[in-house]
Amino acid sequence: MLLQELLDIGEEIYFVEESYTSQRNIGSTLHYLEGVQAFLENQKVRLLRVRNGEQTLGLLLFNPGEEDVPVDFWSVFTGALAGASQKVKFEAFASSILSLNPPEREVEVSSELWRDAVNEYYSLMLVNRNLCSECSTRPESYGSIFSEQRVNRVSEIFHDLGNKGFSLEGRVLEVCCGNGMSTLALYRLGLDPIAMELNKCTVCQGLEHGVLNPKKALVMDAMQLSRYFEPGSFDVVVGFMLGLVYEFNKDLWIGIVNEAAKVVTEGGLLLFTVKSRPEIEILAEALRRAGVEGEIVDNTDADGVFDQWYFVGKKVLCK
Numbered sequence: 316m317l318l319q320e321l322l323d324i325g326e327e328i329y330f331v332e333e334s335y336t337s338q339r340n341i342g343s344t345l346h347y348l349e350g351v352q353a354f355l356e357n358q359k360v361r362l363l364r365v366r367n368g369e370q371t372l373g374l375l376l377f378n379p380g381e382e383d384v385p386v387d388f389w390s391v392f393t394g395a396l397a398g399a400s401q402k403v404k405f406e407a408f409a410s411s412i413l414s415l416n417p418p419e420r421e422v423e424v425s426s427e428l429w430r431d432a433v434n435e436y437y438s439l440m441l442v443n444r445n446l447c448s449e450c451s452t453r454p455e456s457y458g459s460i461f462s463e464q465r466v467n468r469v470s471e472i473f474h475d476l477g478n479k480g481f482s483l484e485g486r487v488l489e490v491c492c493g494n495g496m497s498t499l500a501l502y503r504l505g506l507d508p509i510a511m512e513l514n515k516c517t518v519c520q521g522l523e524h525g526v527l528n529p530k531k532a533l534v535m536d537a538m539q540l541s542r543y544f545e546p547g548s549f550d551v552v553v554g555f556m557l558g559l560v561y562e563f564n565k566d567l568w569i570g571i572v573n574e575a576a577k578v579v580t581e582g583g584l585l586l587f588t589v590k591s592r593p594e595i596e597i598l599a600e601a602l603r604r605a606g607v608e609g610e611i612v613d614n615t616d617a618d619g620v621f622d623q624w625y626f627v628g629k630k631v632l633c634k
């Protein structure tokens with residue numbers, strides 16, 4: 316695991332937050348750190364500090380094995396992915412704890428590598444079924460889930476975009492990535508997108524088959540993108556086979572593309588594919604209202620199923 320490598324530790328590690336998304340509010344982290352701070356008034360513990368320059372990205376507290384938990388492990392606390400006010404609280408606790416109990420080691424890590432390591436931890440917890448109390452999903456074979464024909468279909472869209480003068484490069488986010496079938500086409504372009512999806516079982520499936528990159532796959536609601544990523548965080552935001560988009564559920568999909576438009580940078584590329592023309596018209600109208608200039612492209616084929624229509628455009632206006 317990247318975290319163990321970065322910190323050069325062999326023991327198990329556990330974050331106190333139960334999911335990647337709860338790293339935004341860090342309620343449990345702050346609660347535990349308050350307890351740790353009080354405890355350190357009288358006792359000393361083994362502590363590691365992860366830092367990026369002067370900023371404390373994380374603290375690791377050693378827990379020696381005991382009768383009820385006979386394994387040594389490190390508890391990991393981080394505020395690096397938290398919202399601004401929570402981050403300030405984390406750093407205040409961290410500096411107080413470090414002054415009460417100097418760390419036995421400090422490890423310098425870039426913020427990006429730390430984020431990858433945290434993310435990988437939750438991906439591994441997910442795929443090892445540690446985040447689900449019961450799992451009744453049977454593993455399926457690679458060939459029964461992933462289709463080379465579909466990956467090629469997405470790759471052909473990228474080829475068409477190249478001919479139209481659009482380039483997919485830089486910081487890429489894929490929304491609603493499912494099990495990573497469409498992500499495979501992005502990987503083949505040499506991109507390393509953050510791929511996010513609401514359904515944890517499909518993410519688990521993509522991780523299980525080694526398709527999704529555990530450092531970059533997120534279980535998250537795309538309606539909440541702007542809560543987790545700053546405006547302009549990405550050069551490209553894509554989503555494949557969104558929908559089905561009907562009148563009765565269109566607010567969900569409009570919400571998702573609006574969120575995508577918030578986190579893409581000005582001049583950044585947005586690309587969404589769907590099955591039918593009415594669906595792409597709904598999304599295109601929403602995107603234009605969100606300051607995206609672009610076009611609807613007819614990509615229909617004889618199969619008539621995947622990625623039949625797409626909208627591609629650039630964000631021209633920050634709203």
Ligand SMILES: C[S@@+](CC[C@H](N)C(=O)[O-])C[C@H]1O[C@@H](n2cnc3c(N)ncnc32)[C@H](O)[C@@H]1O
Nearest residue numbers: 491492493496497512513514536537538555556
């Ligand atoms: C038709 S699948 C497409 C999956 C993949 N992009 C592909 O092309 O193979 C649509 C995906 O959108 C996901 N989805 C629906 N609502 C979502 C939300 N609010 N946030 C993130 N993903 C969502 C679904 O779980 C589903 O995996």
